[in-house]
Amino acid sequence: MERLQKRIAHSGVTSRRKAEELIKAGRVKVNGQVITEMGYLVGPKDTVEVDSVQLETEEKRYYCLNKPRGVISSVSDDRGRKTIIDILPPELKQYRLYPVGRLDYDTKGIILITNDGDFTNLMIGPNSGIQKEYLVRVKGIINDMVLAKLEKGLKTNIAEYLPALCEIESIDKRNQSSLVRIILTEGQNHQVKEMFEAIGYPVKRLTRVRFGNITIENLPEGAVRSLSIHEVKQLRVLATEEKILKREPIHKYRIY
Ligand code: URA
Numbered sequence: 182m183e184r185l186q187k188r189i190a191h192s193g194v195t196s197r198r199k200a201e202e203l204i205k206a207g208r209v210k211v212n213g214q215v216i217t218e219m220g221y222l223v224g225p226k227d228t229v230e231v232d233s234v235q236l237e238t239e240e241k242r243y244y245c246l247n248k249p250r251g252v253i254s255s256v257s258d259d260r261g262r263k264t265i266i267d268i269l270p271p272e273l274k275q276y277r278l279y280p281v282g283r284l285d286y287d288t289k290g291i292i293l294i295t296n297d298g299d300f301t302n303l304m305i306g307p308n309s310g311i312q313k314e315y316l317v318r319v320k321g322i323i324n325d326m327v328l329a330k331l332e333k334g335l336k337t338n339i340a341e342y343l344p345a346l347c348e349i350e351s352i353d354k355r356n357q358s359s360l361v362r363i364i365l366t367e368g369q370n371h372q373v374k375e376m377f378e379a380i381g382y383p384v385k386r387l388t389r390v391r392f393g394n395i396t397i398e399n400l401p402e403g404a405v406r407s408l409s410i411h412e413v414k415q416l417r418v419l420a421t422e423e424k425i426l427k428r429e430p431i432h433k434y435r436i437y
Contacts, residue, residue: 182222186201186220191277242278244405248288252267285387289389290388300413310366313391317360317386320384327380331347332344352434366425393419
């Protein structure tokens with residue numbers, strides 16, 4: 182169910198504020214009856230008319246994008262920076278798409294894009310157990326003892342973070358940096374950067390390589406593809422999973 186003014190706005194007829202004016206003016210009918218009540222709830226099967234013209238319901242669309250660095254994950258930017266909508270292929274720009282959650286301006290990798298508000302809430306709501314996997318290049322030579330702090334769950338003066346799974350991918354002694362794979366079940370603002378900052382290893386570069394079942398594999402930087410119905414269904418199931426991470430067999434990391 183959604184509010185009547187939201188349904189009108191989503192159908193592309195007008196903005197939500199203008200939709201409220203139309204409702205107040207008695208120009209909106211639901212199932213043939215004039216409704217002037219603000220916030221009246223309509224379901225997918227209800228027919229809505231504005232000035233006796235029936236609204237089409239927008240087809241739900243789901244995509245994933247491999248976001249490059251230097252692109253903001255919102256639909257517009259008051260500082261004139263490039264947005265993820267700017268980099269979509271022209272044929273997708275006609276839809277009212279927006280990102281599912283955010284990646285920082287300087288983070289690259291997988292981000293979902295949709296016009297389905299309920300799906301978005303399910304993916305990024307506080308109860309979503311969707312796993313997010315990142316490759317993190319940090320300053321300094323890291324070790325498992327330090328990473329154990331992130332695996333236990335971490336409380337800083339900014340926030341409290343649930344246990345994560347961490348794995349060292351490689352150590353670069355020459356450049357004094359390390360590459361770590363981390364899996365989270367939540368998505369607080371700047372979470373990865375703040376977690377590593379808190380243990381004394383500032384993040385140099387960050388890439389999200391997986392969101393639930395959607396991986397970065399075979400998706401070149403800047404490219405977008407639509408999700409299959411099966412992938413969307415799987416995502417809905419994954420969102421209901423418990424936020425408990427189980428470790429896969431540990432692999433040995435490279436030192437160079
Ligand atoms: N964590 C961060 O710090 N930044 C991102 O973009 C995503 C996760």
